[in-house]
Amino acid sequence: MARWKRVVNEKSDFQIQTYYDYTRHYEPEFGETRHTFDVDFLHHLVLPGNKFPLGAGRALESGERYPTCPHHRFPAAQTDGPDLQRVRARRDSPLPSPVLADCGSKFEHNNYTGFEIQPSARLLWNLSPHQSLWASVTRAVALLATRRGIFSSVTSLRRRHCQFTCAVNGDGHFQSEQLIAYEGGYRTLVAAHWLRGSCGVLQQLQRSFFFYGGLSGGRAIPRN
Secondary structure, three states: OEEEEEEEEOOEEEEEEEEEEEEEEEOOOEEEEEEEEEEEEEEEEEEOOEEEEEEEEEEEEEEEEEEOOOOEEOOOOEEEOOEEEEEEEEEEEEOOOOEEEEEEEEEEEEOOOEEEEEEEEEEEEEEEOOEEEEEEEEEEEEOHHHHHHOOEEEEEEEEOOEEEEEEEEOOOOOOOEEEEEEEEEEEEEEEEEOOOOEEEEEEEEEEEEEEEEOOOOOOOOOOO
């Protein structure tokens, strides 16, 4: 990984980060090799009363799967390489004191599911110097389902005079797994004083609700 950062002035700075990753993964039935290259650009801009973190990046992957046992095979070469472009923007702005808010979104495009939007918003209300209420809502997506969707394999076992064959095939309808998260909580700082010092204990009550969609799965289809 490499990172370069430059401070333009007290109200503006930017950085460029890039990394390369090579992995080899083995399962009882198959193995996988994967190359990942990622580059990110991040710019912090401060204007009167507002902060604007802006960013853009691109990620490229290429990989190959291969069987690791004699009873497992792939009908064709199992290769895939997601191409992901992303842009993100956020605005941090103070509302009438003592309320703080920030909102933003990440915009992504990949060669499996197309265009994806992942917005988020957070609100903080400082009831006192030691107490606060907060709430947030976020939408996120994952591309794990797309990798499963392009995967296909055949497993064949022979026992005496019988042969059992199991085929696993993605249906090609690529869909990202989605999450919408609602969270909120209350924080308070309880201070305890001793002889020559003090200690603060932060207590928090939090409630979260998660709603999932587009989760990947499978079903058995009888063969005629």
